[in-house]
Amino acid sequence: MQRKDDPVIAIDIGGTKFIAAVIEPGGRIISRQYCHTLADEGPARVIQRLVNSVHNIKNKARNQNIGRIAVAVAGTIDIRNGVVVESPNLPRWHNVRLGDILFNEFGIPVSLINDANAAALGEYELGKYAGVSNLIYLTVSTGIGGGIIINGNLYEGSSGCAGEIGHMIIDVDGPECKCGKKGCLEAFASGTAIARTAKDLLKRGRKSLLTQMTDGYIDAVTAEHVTRAARQGDIVACEAIRTAAHYLGIGLANVVNIFNPDVIVIGGGVSKMGNMILKPARIYMKKYAFKLPARDVKVIRSRLGTDAGLLGAACYVSHERS
Ligand SMILES: [Zn+2]
Incomplete structure (x- = not known):
């Protein structure tokens, strides 16, 4: 018998590692475990x-009655049938019925959710953004993912595929x-794109700390090299980040015009650059978006950081039980 206050197991599957955790309603992580995904093994x-x-x-949580398992995965997820249709981080995953597989193993109901949608929900429910009911989440790392909260609810679209802002x-x-x-947007403003722009500049013979690094x-x-070089004032690195910030600003302007959100939360590895990228991105957003929604929106860094997807997945199944 499942109760509303039972903890859940949440799993966030990334391309290099996955995290599995036991999480109480309210977001307290009781225990967690990191593992290498070794995605190339199939x-x-x-x-x-x-x-x-x-x-x-x-086993570690043996005194706890686990209510549900929630799995956050990047890519296209058939949420109704618990199927990973495809994932950019997981080669050869095509129509994998992960929900059924885990249910058959553990006998606990399983939910799948797109990782950025989960992170959006996590930020909204646990990020303590006062007075916010419309929130857009963007994760900017190797790729760019997105999640949409409208009037306090996760907007998943007709097939559960909404939020592909990248x-x-x-x-x-x-x-490409x-x-x-x-x-x-992902091809212009992700960490991969920042590295590509820097490489193009170097191949044209520009001098940079990146060559020594x-x-x-x-x-x-x-992108990590570019961040480090930019912190030391390297002109090529700063130019690569500014180029990405310009396109990120265009993307944010489109989001602002379509959704008129209270807040846009930026997570993912690139967000660790902080104002180095966010400050110019905000300026470009204001340049390209309509004035009133651009004035009212706040573009800020994620408060939950790398836990956003994991915690959001737990929030997601808490809703499903209530
Ligand atoms: Zn694309």
């Missing part, structure tokens, strides 16, 4: 590691995106 092995991890934390097309003739289309191996430049 679905069967990854699922086996997930199952082992859930057994472990479930794939709004900014320039149809722009660079991982999704197969061209010129998506990577021992002259330009293709090894990452």
Whole structure:
């Protein structure tokens, strides 16, 4: 018999690691476990590691009656049937019935949710944003994901696929995106895009600390290198970040015009740059958006950080039980 105040097991599956945790209603994490995803090994092995991890934390929480399992995954999720349709972080995952697999193993109801949708819900419910009912969440890291809260509710769309803000097309003739289309926001403003812009500048012979940081191996430049170099005032690194900030500002302006949100929360690795990227992005957002919604919106860094997806997944199943 499940009760509303039973803890849940939440899992956030990333491309390099996954986290499984036992979480109480209200968001207190009782225990958590990190594991390498080793996504290249394919679905069967990854699922086996997930199952082992859930057994472990479930055993540790043996006095607790686990009410549900919630799994946050990047990509297209068929939330009604508990199917991972495809995921950019998980090669060869096509129509994997992860919900059924975990239910058969543990006999506990399982819910799947897109990780950025989960993070949006987590930020909204646990981020303590006073007076906010319309919140947009953007995770800017290797890719760009999004989640939409309207009037206090997660907006998932007809198929559960809403919120793909990273794939709004900014320039149809722009660079190729991982999704197969061209010129998506993600292809212009993600960590991958920042690294690409910096590499292009270096290949044109520009001098930069980035060359020393990577021992002259330009293709090894990452967004983290760019961040470090920019903190030291490197002109190429600052230019790469400013270019991304410009496009991020355009994306934010579109979001502001469509949703007129109270707040846009930015998470993901790139958000760790803080005002280095957010300040110019806000300026561009104000330049391109309509004045009234641009005046009223706040663009701020995530309060839950890397726990947003995990905590949001737990919030998601708490709703499903209530
Ligand atoms: Zn795309």
